[in-house]
Amino acid sequence: MNQPWQSKAACKGLDASIFFPDPDVDDDALPAKAVCAECPVSESCLEYALGYREKDGIWGGCTERERRRIIRQRRRTA
Numbered sequence: 001m002n003q004p005w006q007s008k009a010a011c012k013g014l015d016a017s018i019f020f021p022d023p024d025v026d027d028d029a030l031p032a033k034a035v036c037a038e039c040p041v042s043e044s045c046l047e048y049a050l051g052y053r054e055k056d057g058i059w060g061g062c063t064e065r066e067r068r069r070i071i072r073q074r075r076r077t078a
């Protein structure tokens with residue numbers, strides 16, 4: 001993946017492992033979400049993940065479960 005928005009990503013150069021939290025551990029996603037909250041390209045990141053149905057990790061501040069919820073909501077309102 002090499003998207004133009006990635007050059008501005010707040011996670012650039014950070015330990016990628018924090019963006020792949022254990023989905024069964026409460027609050028494991030919080031460190032990644034904190035980075036995403038300050039990221040200037042979080043919207044592009046999230047839309048990329050939604051478009052490519054990324055299954056794992058935190059994208060645009062959303063977990064896999066949260067992304068599935070967004071997809072379902074969009075389908076209902078389409």
Ligand code: SF4
Nearest residue numbers: 009011036039045060
């Ligand atoms: S929203 Fe989060 S995962 Fe996406 S580019 Fe920004 S910091 Fe990285």
